[in-house]
Amino acid sequence: MKLTSVFTFLLLLITACTPQVSTNLVITDKPTSISTQTQIPSPTATITPTQTTTKTPTPSPSPTPSITPTATFTPVPTYQILRGEVNVAHVSCFYGPSNVYLYKYGLVGGSNLEIIGQNLDTDYLKVQAIGGNNPCWMNSQWMNIQGSASLIQPINAEDVVLPSSPYYGPPSGQNAVRDEDQVTISWNWFGLRAGDDSEQYPYLIEAWLCLDGNITFTPIGTWENIVTVTDQAGCSEPSHARLYAVEKHGYTPYVEIPWPTLP
Numbered sequence: 221m222k223l224t225s226v227f228t229f230l231l232l233l234i235t236a237c238t239p240q241v242s243t244n245l246v247i248t249d250k251p252t253s254i255s256t257q258t259q260i261p262s263p264t265a266t267i268t269p270t271q272t273t274t275k276t277p278t279p280s281p282s283p284t285p286s287i288t289p290t291a292t293f294t295p296v297p298t299y300q301i302l303r304g305e306v307n308v309a310h311v312s313c314f315y316g317p318s319n320v321y322l323y324k325y326g327l328v329g330g331s332n333l334e335i336i337g338q339n340l341d342t343d344y345l346k347v348q349a350i351g352g353n354n355p356c357w358m359n360s361q362w363m364n365i366q367g368s369a370s371l372i373q374p375i376n377a378e379d380v381v382l383p384s385s386p387y388y389g390p391p392s393g394q395n396a397v398r399d400e401d402q403v404t405i406s407w408n409w410f411g412l413r414a415g416d417d418s419e420q421y422p423y424l425i426e427a428w429l430c431l432d433g434n435i436t437f438t439p440i441g442t443w444e445n446i447v448t449v450t451d452q453a454g455c456s457e458p459s460h461a462r463l464y465a466v467e468k469h470g471y472t473p474y475v476e477i478p479w480p481t482l483p
Contacts, residue, residue, distance in 0.1 A: 298371075299371055299372060299373035300367070300371045300372070301334050301335065301336050302334075302335045302365055302366055302367040302371060302372060303332055303333065303334060303335065303350070303366045303367075304332070304333055304335050304345075304347070304363040304364055304365045304366055305330060305331065305332050305333075305363070305364045305366075306327050306328065306329050306330060306331045306333070306362060306363060306364075307329065307362055307363065307364045308329050308362050309328075309329040310326055310327070310328065310329065311326065311327040311329075311358050311359070311362045312326055312327075312358070313325055313326065313327050313347070313356035313357060313358045314344075314356060314357045314358070315356065315357070315382055315383060316357055316377075316380050316382060316439065317339035317342045317344035317346070317357045317375070317377060317380065317439070318342050318344060318357070318439040318441075319359070320421055320424060320439050320440060320441030321357070321382070321424070321439070321441075322383070322418060322420060322466065322470070322471075323420065324356040325356060327347075327358065332350065333347040333348060333349060333350065333363075334347065334348050334349070334350050334351075334352070335347055335363070335365060335372055336348060336355060336372075336373070337355075337372065337373050337374070337375040338360070338369065338372045338373070338374055338375065339357075339374070339375055339376075339377060339380075339437065340374050341377070341436050341437040341438070342377075342437065342439065343359070343360050343361075344357045344358065344359060344360060345357065345358055345359075345360045345363055345365075345372070346375060347363070376437075377426060377437045377439070382464075382470065382471045383469070383470035383471065384470045384471055384472075384473070385465075385467050385469050385470045385471060385472050386469065386470075387413075387416070387467070387469065388410075388412075388465060388467060388472045389472060389473065390464075390465070390472050390473040390474065390475045391407050391408065391410045391423075391463055391464070391465045391472065391475060392407065392408050392475070393406075393407045393408035394406075394407040394463050394475050394476075394477045394478070395407070395477075395478065396461075396477050396478060396479055396480050397480060398451075398480035398481075398482070401450055401451055401452045401453070401482075402448055402449075402450060402451075403448065403449050403450075403451045403479075403480060404446065404447070404448045405425065405446065405447050405448070405449065405461065405463070405477055406445060406446040407423075407445050407446075407463055408445065409445050410422065410423070410445070410465040410472075412467050416467040416468055416469070417467070417468065418466055418467055418468040419468075420441070420466065421441030421442060421443060421466060422443065422465065422466050422467075423441070423442050423443075423444075423445065423463065423464070423465060423466065424439065424440070424441055424463070424464040424465075424466055424471065425439070425440040425441075425442070425447060425449075425461055425462070425463055425464075425477075426438075426439050426440075426461065426462050426464075426474070427439070427440060427449055427459070427460075427461035427462075428459055428460055428461065429449060429450065429451045429452075429459050429461075430451055430452045430453065430454060430455035430459050431450065431451075431452060432452070433452075433454045433455060434455065435455050435457050435459065449461075453482050458479070458481075459479055460476070460477070460479050461476075461477045461479060462474040462475065462476050462477060463475050463477055
């Protein structure tokens, strides 16, 4: 009984000494802002790089542009096939541009022919029947040309095609000796079989000689195996010559004549 009274007394004493706490809670619609202090790091010192001097490249001199020369227009002459009339009763016509070439056929006076070429050094015309294909060479003085001769195409003697001999080789022993402007050409005698004689010149020399400052084509027919020609100084191109033997079927292969130079 005494123990129960003591316990009750202690309980009342503890209750009396405990403060009163209100149980009423207040709720707001805004969150309570809690300020949290954030530590800002101190800035770290940045090392500024030392400025480096950049060497400015020296410009290379530009090459001077070359001037391209303007091409000079050279007009190409226009040639024509003219017509002409044989002005004498009979004219001999040859395989080449001179009467020292083999005879080909004859032309009758009054014939109208086509003029298809000319050699300016010998003044011979290359002619054929109108619409034909068997030309020959005749002296221009025996032709009345219808039109200007300047319209006729020039033909270089080196481009003239001669009939060739199928039976003989070239001549031999050709030589040339100069005495100032006189050149003597010689070669070995050339024999033909019986019946092969053309009854015309048995030798033909085609020479390009310096005459009056110009290289001039000079064909030479001869019965002998020696001949002397005039070859002057004063040309920009060298003189030269070649030799054929001739038989009735045509010309042998030619040989070049070793040409002596002027002293």
